[in-house]
Amino acid sequence: MQDIAKWIDAKKGYSFALLRSAAICLPVLVLSGCMGAGLDLFGSGVDRTVSTGTVPVAKTSDGLSDAVMVRNAVTTAELGGGTINPIPWANATSGSAGVISSIQEDRASGMLCRRFTTTRHSYEGIAKFDGSTCQGGDGAWYLTSFGPRA
Numbered sequence: 001m002q003d004i005a006k007w008i009d010a011k012k013g014y015s016f017a018l019l020r021s022a023a024i025c026l027p028v029l030v031l032s033g034c035m036g037a038g039l040d041l042f043g044s045g046v047d048r049t050v051s052t053g054t055v056p057v058a059k060t061s062d063g064l065s066d067a068v069m070v071r072n073a074v075t076t077a078e079l080g081g082g083t084i085n086p087i088p089w090a091n092a093t094s095g096s097a098g099v100i101s102s103i104q105e106d107r108a109s110g111m112l113c114r115r116f117t118t119t120r121h122s123y124e125g126i127a128k129f130d131g132s133t134c135q136g137g138d139g140a141w142y143l144t145s146f147g148p149r150a
Contacts (some may be wrong), residue, residue: 066096066120067146071133074116075141079105089118096122098129111135113144 073089077100090097098119105114113134120127131146 064143064146065093066091066122067131067143069096070098070100070116070118070129070131070146071141071143073100074103074114074131074133075135077103079103079114094122096120109134117149 069089069091073087077084077087084100084103087100087103088097089100098121100116100118102117103114104116105112107113111134113132115132116130118129118131120129128149129146130149132144133141134144135141
């Protein structure tokens, strides 16, 4: 007696092998076509009118808008106790912000000067900066140095 419920490999034939290969290849070809075309099913193409660019850094006329904001924060800080609490600053023009962590005041050169350390969080990343500002004879504060910490 022969079990007719099981397939016998020798009797499957060429058409069954072709059907099985088509069942495996057809989904692979269809899916790879969709992914390769970026799911562009109707052939509308790529919109080349859309472009991206960098965000321009807005600066004052002298190119130091962040430095000016830091100078203003340093010169208005109260240093009565010798130690300061961190002083936050922000520049709406450039989108930068940071925290002034230290300010040292000295009169060694005959002028009142303040050396400071701050961070700057900007579109370029986060960095520490050192700087110095001194009070001139007219009472105005002038930034004498401001740059990334070496």
